Amino acid sequence: MGFSAMDKSHRQYETPSRFLLLPPEIRLQVYRHLLSSTCLTHGQRPITRISTKHKLMKPAPNSLAILRSCRSINREIGSFWIGQVLFAFERVHDLLEKLSSVPRGVVEQIRHIRVGSQPILLLPPPDYRNKVLVKLVWALKLLPGLRLGTLTVLGDYGPEVAYITIDGLVNYGNEWRELRYITGDSRMLGFRRVQFYHQILYARKPQPSTWSRVMAERDGVDSGAAVAIYRSTQANTPGTVINPQNRQRFEQELQPGESVESFGVGEDPELMHEDNARKELLVIVRRGEHAKIIEDTTVPFHKDDIRQVFGVMTWPEIKERYDWQPSDSEDEVGSEEEQGLVEYDSYVDVNEYTIMPLD
Numbered sequence: 001m002g003f004s005a006m007d008k009s010h011r012q013y014e015t016p017s018r019f020l021l022l023p024p025e026i027r028l029q030v031y032r033h034l035l036s037s038t039c040l041t042h043g044q045r046p047i048t049r050i051s052t053k054h055k056l057m058k059p060a061p062n063s064l065a066i067l068r069s070c071r072s073i074n075r076e077i078g079s080f081w082i083g084q085v086l087f088a089f090e091r092v093h094d095l096l097e098k099l100s101s102v103p104r105g106v107v108e109q110i111r112h113i114r115v116g117s118q119p120i121l122l123l124p125p126p127d128y129r130n131k132v133l134v135k136l137v138w139a140l141k142l143l144p145g146l147r148l149g150t151l152t153v154l155g156d157y158g159p160e161v162a163y164i165t166i167d168g169l170v171n172y173g174n175e176w177r178e179l180r181y182i183t184g185d186s187r188m189l190g191f192r193r194v195q196f197y198h199q200i201l202y203a204r205k206p207q208p209s210t211w212s213r214v215m216a217e218r219d220g221v222d223s224g225a226a227v228a229i230y231r232s233t234q235a236n237t238p239g240t241v242i243n244p245q246n247r248q249r250f251e252q253e254l255q256p257g258e259s260v261e262s263f264g265v266g267e268d269p270e271l272m273h274e275d276n277a278r279k280e281l282l283v284i285v286r287r288g289e290h291a292k293i294i295e296d297t298t299v300p301f302h303k304d305d306i307r308q309v310f311g312v313m314t315w316p317e318i319k320e321r322y323d324w325q326p327s328d329s330e331d332e333v334g335s336e337e338e339q340g341l342v343e344y345d346s347y348v349d350v351n352e353y354t355i356m357p358l359d
Contacts, residue, residue: 020072031066031077035084038063039114041345042087043094046356055341057090082109086152086350089115092139096120099143100315108145114152114353117165122322132322137168138306140175142315147293151176155281156355159187160194160202170211170227170285172302174295179285182241184355186231186279189252190271193264204264206252208283215285223288232280241280242351250281 019027040063044054064081067074087110089095095115099107120134136153140146153169155162166181166188173179194202208227215225230247232240240246254263270276287293301307310318 017070017072027076031080032084034066035081036086037350038081038085039088039345039347039350040064040085041090042098043090043116045090045343045354047341053341055343058342058344060344060346079106079109082106083111086112086114088345089113091116091118091120092134092136093118093120096139096142096315099146104145107143108147110146111149112152113148113150114154116154116156117162118157119161119165122318124322132306132309134306135168135304136165137172138304140173141295141305141307142318143175144295144297146175146295148176150178150180152180152182152353154353154355155181155183155188159183159185159191162188163191163204164202166283166285167211168304170214172305174293177287177291177293179283181281181283181285182353182355183281184238185277186271186281187277188281189229189250190268190277191264192267205260206254206263208251209253210260211283211285215288219288219291223290224286225288225291226284226286228284230282230284232282235275235278238280238355239352241282247282 019030022030040059041057042059043057045057047053047055064085067077067081087098089098092115095113099110115136117136119136120139122132122134124131151169151173153165155165157165162181162183166179169179169181189204189207191202191204193200193204208229211227215227216223219225229250230241231250232247234240234246237246254260313321
């Protein structure tokens with residue numbers, strides 16, 4: 001950005017702006033404060049949880065107005081804004097659509113992302129048999145160079161999917177320093193084990209102890225890697241769990257005679273109770289001090305990694321071969337504009353979020 005050379009560049013021009021006469025260090029603080037309070041929202045948001053209608057979310061028109069204020073400020077900020085603002089995507093599909101179309105150099109500068117957890121269902125062409133479910137942890141690997149400071153994920157697609165989404169990120173995610181995973185209720189840690197015949201489809205383990213052990217194995221016991229779970233103290237009050245004053249630490253422990261294998265076979269009656277279930281959860285996962293967060297493409301892919309199927313194909317190339325289906329029912333492209341279902345994102349705090357409530 002060259003803030004150290006700002007004064008020299010501005011001496012070439014006479015300007016009545018008092019702001020540009022401030023020391024460059026002060027201007028940098030102003031830019032950082034303004035941009036870190038800016039959220040750029042993209043994608044389709046369902047009207048209700050059971051609705052097939054969506055509204056198209058867009059950033060507020062004045063989100064980056066400072067870049068248009070004058071040429072000197074625009075030149076001074078340069079690409080600095082990319083690493084300061086929060087890029088918010090309603091769905092995994094929206095994230096891939098937006099970021100796969102920009103140069104890798106831009107992706108490498110992004111530091112803060114928020115995204116929904118709904119996987120993408122890829123329907124195969126006639127000569128293929130199997131469908132492909134693109135979970136968030138594998139979708140991120142389709143964006144080479146991504147290295148986030150914070151990744152915020154909204155567990156917005158049912159407790160079982162929410163659990164396996166964060167479990168995948170903890171075990172195999174490499175693109176972030178800190179993960180903040182938020183669910184609109186407590187069911188993610190309370191659902192009963194789901195089996196189909198003798199195959200376990202969804203199972204949970206005591207948390208955060210299990211995830212803590214995983215991070216210690218990945219980054220080292222003394223690396224500073226840590227996992228903490230917080231639960232809102234207020235039911236039916238969206239947005240409260242991000243406020244330290246409205247949450248408390250939460251931990252699950254094995255009961256006498258219980259093993260990890262038998263844990264979660266039945267539902268947790270306290271967490272699944274109608275009143276108690278409606279309390280938000282926040283899971284914070286921090287990588288170790290020296291953890292490498294850029295994806296290592298030299299190691300063999302995990303068996304569930306979608307690159308086992310697609311290899312080095314990009315998201316646009318994958319879409320050419322598969323039909324994507326991000327939800328059970330999807331409106332036709334462009335229908336939001338035609339029906340007037342477009343909303344410009346408005347917020348007071350950049351950390352505000354929307355998760356569809358329980359039915």
